[in-house]
Amino acid sequence: MLTQNLGYPRIGSHRELKKICENYWAEKTGYKNVLQVGKNIRHDNWLMQKDAGINIIPANDFSFYDHVLDHSLMFGAIPKRYNEVIMKKGNSELDLYFAMARGFQKDGLDVVAMEMTKWFDTNYHYIVPEFYKDQPFKLFSTKIIDEFYEAKQLGIITKPVLIGPISYLLLGKEKETGFEKIDLIKNLLPVYLDILTRLDALDVEYVQFDEPFLTLDLGDKEKKAFEYVYKEIRKTFPRLKIVLATYFGGLNNNLDLTVSLPIDVLHIDLVRGEDQLNDVLAALSDKTILSLGLVDGRNIWKNDFEKSISIINQAVEKLGKDRVWIAASCSLIHSPVDLGNETNEKNLPQEIKQWLSYAKQKVEEIVTLKKLVNNETSASALQKLEENKIAISNKKTSALIHDVVVKERVLALKDSDAFRLNTFSKRKVKQQKLNLPQYATTTIGSFPQTVEVRSWRAKFKNGVITEDEYNDLIADETAKAVKWQEEIDLDVLVHGEFERNDMVEYFGEQLKGFAFSKNGWVQSYGSRCVKPPIIFGDVSRPKPMTVKWSAYAQSLTSKHMKGMLTGPVTILQWSFVRNDQPRAETCTQIALAIRDEVCDLEKAGIKIIQIDEPAIREGLPLRKVDWQTYLNWAVKAFKISASGVKDETQIHTHMCYSEFNDIIQNIADMDADVITIETSRSQMELLDAFADFNYPNEIGPGVYDIHSPRVPKREEMVKLLQRAKAVIPAEQLWVNPDCGLKTRGWDETKKALIEMVSAAKEMRKDAEILIPEQHISN
Ligand code: GLN
Numbered sequence: 001m002l003t004q005n006l007g008y009p010r011i012g013s014h015r016e017l018k019k020i021c022e023n024y025w026a027e028k029t030g031y032k033n034v035l036q037v038g039k040n041i042r043h044d045n046w047l048m049q050k051d052a053g054i055n056i057i058p059a060n061d062f063s064f065y066d067h068v069l070d071h072s073l074m075f076g077a078i079p080k081r082y083n084e085v086i087m088k089k090g091n092s093e094l095d096l097y098f099a100m101a102r103g104f105q106k107d108g109l110d111v112v113a114m115e116m117t118k119w120f121d122t123n124y125h126y127i128v129p130e131f132y133k134d135q136p137f138k139l140f141s142t143k144i145i146d147e148f149y150e151a152k153q154l155g156i157i158t159k160p161v162l163i164g165p166i167s168y169l170l171l172g173k174e175k176e177t178g179f180e181k182i183d184l185i186k187n188l189l190p191v192y193l194d195i196l197t198r199l200d201a202l203d204v205e206y207v208q209f210d211e212p213f214l215t216l217d218l219g220d221k222e223k224k225a226f227e228y229v230y231k232e233i234r235k236t237f238p239r240l241k242i243v244l245a246t247y248f249g250g251l252n253n254n255l256d257l258t259v260s261l262p263i264d265v266l267h268i269d270l271v272r273g274e275d276q277l278n279d280v281l282a283a284l285s286d287k288t289i290l291s292l293g294l295v296d297g298r299n300i301w302k303n304d305f306e307k308s309i310s311i312i313n314q315a316v317e318k319l320g321k322d323r324v325w326i327a328a329s330c331s332l333i334h335s336p337v338d339l340g341n342e343t344n345e346k347n348l349p350q351e352i353k354q355w356l357s358y359a360k361q362k363v364e365e366i367v368t369l370k371k372l373v374n375n376e377t378s379a380s381a382l383q384k385l386e387e388n389k390i391a392i393s394n395k396k397t398s399a400l401i402h403d404v405v406v407k408e409r410v411l412a413l414k415d416s417d418a419f420r421l422n423t424f425s426k427r428k429v430k431q432q433k434l435n436l437p438q439y440a441t442t443t444i445g446s447f448p449q450t451v452e453v454r455s456w457r458a459k460f461k462n463g464v465i466t467e468d469e470y471n472d473l474i475a476d477e478t479a480k481a482v483k484w485q486e487e488i489d490l491d492v493l494v495h496g497e498f499e500r501n502d503m504v505e506y507f508g509e510q511l512k513g514f515a516f517s518k519n520g521w522v523q524s525y526g527s528r529c530v531k532p533p534i535i536f537g538d539v540s541r542p543k544p545m546t547v548k549w550s551a552y553a554q555s556l557t558s559k560h561m562k563g564m565l566t567g568p569v570t571i572l573q574w575s576f577v578r579n580d581q582p583r584a585e586t587c588t589q590i591a592l593a594i595r596d597e598v599c600d601l602e603k604a605g606i607k608i609i610q611i612d613e614p615a616i617r618e619g620l621p622l623r624k625v626d627w628q629t630y631l632n633w634a635v636k637a638f639k640i641s642a643s644g645v646k647d648e649t650q651i652h653t654h655m656c657y658s659e660f661n662d663i664i665q666n667i668a669d670m671d672a673d674v675i676t677i678e679t680s681r682s683q684m685e686l687l688d689a690f691a692d693f694n695y696p697n698e699i700g701p702g703v704y705d706i707h708s709p710r711v712p713k714r715e716e717m718v719k720l721l722q723r724a725k726a727v728i729p730a731e732q733l734w735v736n737p738d739c740g741l742k743t744r745g746w747d748e749t750k751k752a753l754i755e756m757v758s759a760a761k762e763m764r765k766d767a768e769i770l771i772p773e774q775h776i777s778n
């Protein structure tokens with residue numbers, strides 16, 4: 001029995017990679033220093049895994065920005081627009097690489113970056129390979145070979161990790177018509193063979209091919225490509241040991257295909273694909289080794305040793321010890337690095353910490369599991385089992401986690417709790433009291449979080465200023481924002497969210513059942529890391545969270561002040577979620593907490609309340625068959641949060657970050673009175689979808705893109721609104737930017753919003769002329 005690791009975090013235990021890269025981009029440090037930090041991280045990772053006792057240690061899991069981009073560079077899939085960057089004297093391979101990731105604006109060149117998108121359903125983002133018809137591939141970067149050699153020099157024979165050829169192609173995007181990316185396999189395979197030849201010359205033993213697409217729905221062409229590729233590799237390298245890694249789900253209808261491939265080790269995800277074990281055991285061909293992905297690579301909870309041991313024993317019984325390996329479910333890049341760095345009791349008290357395991361601890365868990373199954377009765381292994389049992393068992397009963405009141409409240413929910421009192425058409429009549437004009441203008445909630453605003457929060461946290469002083473500063477900033485919104489004549493105002501650090505953290509910090517780590521950083525993309533809140537227990541709201549600031553802001557104006565909340569699905573989606581109950585259950589608990597907040601806002605005189613759900617689309621399961629189940633509970637959670645109010649109270653929601661066309665029915669089912677939505681990058685497409693579908697409620701298609709500092713002109717927005725009006729009745733339309741303004745500066749924000757208000761007024765002029773005609777025809 002061997003242990004293996006599929007991949008280890010490359011950000012460094014103190015985010016060294018982020019710091020050095022950002023310094024390099026700011027031209028504060030040189031190329032050699034960047035390479036050195038990369039080397040240090042790799043060495044630390046390899047040695048740590050070796051010391052821990054991992055048998056098969058990965059290489060080429062390190063990356064300066066993104067491992068998919070590494071592959072594009074390796075295969076020479078470099079879009080032509082970067083030729084100028086390559087040609088420029090003094091530019092290194094690393095500069096080309098970063099240019100592809102981030103764009104290159106220097107020395108008179110202006111080349112845009114490659115697109116980035118989410119890595120399956122994780123919060124990691126990869127750089128999308130660009131493919132052209134007749135796309136050539138040839139070995140360009142030898143990183144994988146260099147890193148294998150580098151580890152060998154340290155005395156460690158690693159297992160180089162490659163994204164498998166089919167998954168690599170499927171991750172990419174066709175940039176012109178007339179071909180299918182999967183057809184490029186004939187051009188691509190020779191490069192894989194070339195790389196394997198070079199690794200073979202260095203006496204490589206195992207090579208890992210990541211093929212996560214085997215857990216997704218595949219077409220016939222793709223299935224054939226799988227058969228073709230692995231047969232060719234096997235034919236060319238009869239002695240090479242091929243580890244095929246699948247993760248993020250079960251193999252299900254791809255099981256037969258997968259076990260028919262001529263590989264040596266099959267890795268399966270037994271966290272996401274928990275119920276596939278028996279099928280895989282039954283189908284596995286004679287000699288293949290099965291690698292059990294037992295330790296959750298995507299969450300932070302300790303492994304349940306007793307449960308894992310029984311699974312391992314089940315596999316051993318069928319396959320024998322030599323054909324069973326132990327591993328984490330997927331690469332550990334989705335876990336924070338080292339729980340040992342969480343030394344602050346206030347952030348993470350020992351009682352919670354005992355339930356957690358970061359990447360380094362997961363590596364140790366893998367090794368301990370092997371020892372325990374091998375009946376190694378070393379004192380330390382047995383002690384670890386004992387500790388593990390205690391941690392797991394007190395998680396089942398801890399008063400920190402379990403709150404009877406919350407559980408009973410969820411049980412007592414009635415279907416009607418997820419419905420407003422009346423249908424939208426009736427609510428709309430009552431909401432006329434709000435007295436809003438046609439093409440009502442509003443913003444999405446946040447105003448610029450300037451360096452100054454953030455410095456107040458830092459000073460308050462560090463004790464440099466008192467809470468009162470901090471609150472006074474925020475109050476002033478809020479008052480200024482309110483006054484300015486009145487001056488430019490926006491219709492529905494916002495308080496600006498100056499008091500918030502982050503739209504999930506701000507709520508998590510005030511809810512019971514949440515904890516916040518100090519060092520739980522996970523790579524999101526490139527040098528950007530996120531530190532998701534940890535939902536460890538039953539969620540409840542001890543007291544109102546936003547009422548004070550919203551009521552204060554409302555007191556400053558006679559216009560409507562919009563209350564501003566983050567929705568339950570988004571809070572869930574952007575956190576580490578407890579694994580001892582279904583996600584739907586946790587989401588419902590959060591929904592009830594938000595519902596209480598919505599009701600309290602209404603009581604405090606707030607008549608319009610927005611519940612943001614930007615993450616609802618990204619929570620979709622990978623396989624379409626699972627979509628509806630998710631959408632049912634996600635939509636219901638939103639509705640529970642929104643449905644405690646009177647008909648007169650207008651509920652808004654906001655969505656961004658993705659295309660929503662394929663879930664438009666479910667968006668309608670959310671039954672928000674108004675949805676504001678990001679559309680500026682594909683306006684027409686989205687509007688068409690809303691029009692074809694006959695979206696029943698009100699909608700504010702973002703009229704300008706807040707992701708760029710560019711100030712849009714009134715005429716552009718008028719044009720967009722006219723297009724919108726052509727497909728959606730004017731009385732359903734709102735006018736707003738496409739997302740919150742916190743990342744923008746005040747100067748551009750002011751200019752843009754003044755233009756926006758004026759565009760809405762222009763539209764109303766048209767409407768006035770139209771209204772009488774409509775009356776006549778009525
Ligand atoms: N209300 C939030 C804001 O304006 C919404 C953020 C988001 O959509 N991601 O910042």
Ligand code: ZN
Pocket residue numbers: 444614654655656657678738739740
């Ligand atoms: Zn947004």
